Amino acid sequence: MQIGVLTEQAPYERRVALTPESAGRLIAAGHSVHVQSGAGLAADEDDDAYRAAGAMIGKTPDEILGIVDLLTAVGQLDQQTASRLSPGTAVVGLASPKDGRGPAGVLVDRHATFFALELLPRITRAQSMDALSSQAMVAGYRAGLVAAERLPRFFPLLMTAAGTVPPAKVLVLGAGVAGLQAIATAKRLGAVVEAYDVRAAAAEEIRSLGAKFVSLDIESQTSTTGGYAREQAADAQARQRKALTPYVAAADAVITTAAVPGRPAPLLVTAEMVEKMRPGSVLVDLAADNPNGGNCELSRPGEDVRHGGVLIHGGRNVPSELAGHASRLYGANMSAFILAMCRDGVLLSTPEEIAADEIAAACCVLLKGEFR
Incomplete structure (x- = not known):
């Protein structure tokens, strides 16, 4: 898959969805990671560190959004970013569109798939993906x-x-x-x-x-x-x-x-x-x-x-x-989730595949623009 990382736009947000370390895990598994230039600076991760991990650097959000199959995020996407997603793009992050504050309508219009990490079930298999717990510890x-x-x-x-x-x-x-x-x-x-x-x-x-x-x-x-x-x-x-x-x-x-x-x-x-x-x-x-x-x-x-x-x-x-360590922990959760949600390198994408996986079924809020 082509996986994207953008600079977070929410006020007071300094974290980044993937650090070079976690991006490297995805790259080692055969995925490509595209990072907006400067996306990790607030978390003390520069572009050279991402390049060293094998990621590609894009200058603008549009450069990233035009090619990715999956966009990683920390908080909710802003309306502008959501509206520029390519149709069918998947998004993984915190802050589910169901809470009424996010760009849910735009994600529906873009036929997006959304996995909300805060809905992760508290089971043994999901412990490495538990972003709520890692961020609560921080x-x-x-x-x-x-x-x-x-x-x-x-x-x-x-x-x-x-x-x-x-x-x-x-x-x-x-x-x-x-x-x-x-x-x-x-x-x-x-x-x-x-x-x-x-x-x-x-x-x-x-x-x-x-x-x-x-x-x-x-x-x-x-x-x-x-x-x-x-x-x-x-x-x-x-x-x-x-x-x-x-x-x-x-x-x-x-x-x-x-x-x-x-x-x-x-x-x-x-x-x-x-x-x-x-x-x-x-x-x-x-x-x-x-x-x-x-x-x-x-x-x-x-x-x-x-x-x-x-x-x-x-x-x-x-x-x-504490954006540096918070991002490192969050990125580890994010990469573990993505790798677990892939079959033969492709994200689960059908109702049958989602329903058959306990974690996917719990976290998938939108599937191709339809609420679950």
Whole structure:
């Protein structure tokens, strides 16, 4: 196949869909990779690195779009790019056209096929393709660093001639991939860490990282949806917030990472809860760029908001803040997905082929312009 990589057009996006390393894997499998000049620069990958991997460099998007069978992407295509796809082109990326924000109509008109990586089933065979998990890991690591940077106190215990400085108390809400990485990062920086997740099974994972599991006197979820927590009813969320309030108030830094794919982020921390935190405390909300609001009532994507002496940092496309490693991981996911979706070097393209493969059936949103 002829596979294309363009410069991402979304605001604040610095990642690239394929790095030279991941492009090289596809080239070794017999595919050709065409990269727009400069597409990887924001992720510290220059054109010479792509050439060394065997990729061809195109000067303009039209030069790439006119020849590719498959376009790789990180986020949703913009309307202009989607309208310039050759009829029948396949697209692989995050941000499914079904979420209502993308150029779904244009992709239908172009008879495009779209594979959405966020719909990947959580099965063993799909682990190497799991872009949501790899990018969540990056976000969780970054959240731990941001909390340490913003907190005007030390994270670790320090014993000095002037006296002993106690370690910071960090509370992590949500113990999925991002939350576990935030816990691990805060622990490595020397903080005392507590964490909470609505899923009862998360307690063991939290403790395995040396953090204390916050056990609330409310019902935990014993089953999940595809490995993710289920969306809770409003009254259950209210009870949860009430039970969490003293833990939030006692923390020097709170990191919120709770998200339910395809749903609004759960509201975990209200303005009233923030007002009970000590001046100088920090809250980092990884879910702040959710279209319906983040985990904290006061967070704003990409902004530091001060409220009663507490700083609330709203994350915005957090993986892109570490674009180099985020792109390397994403590119590995992307190349693994493409190779798995090919038969004799050609992408699965018929309803029968798609239906016969569990991963393809889950991720294929559009097939030749028709929603599945």
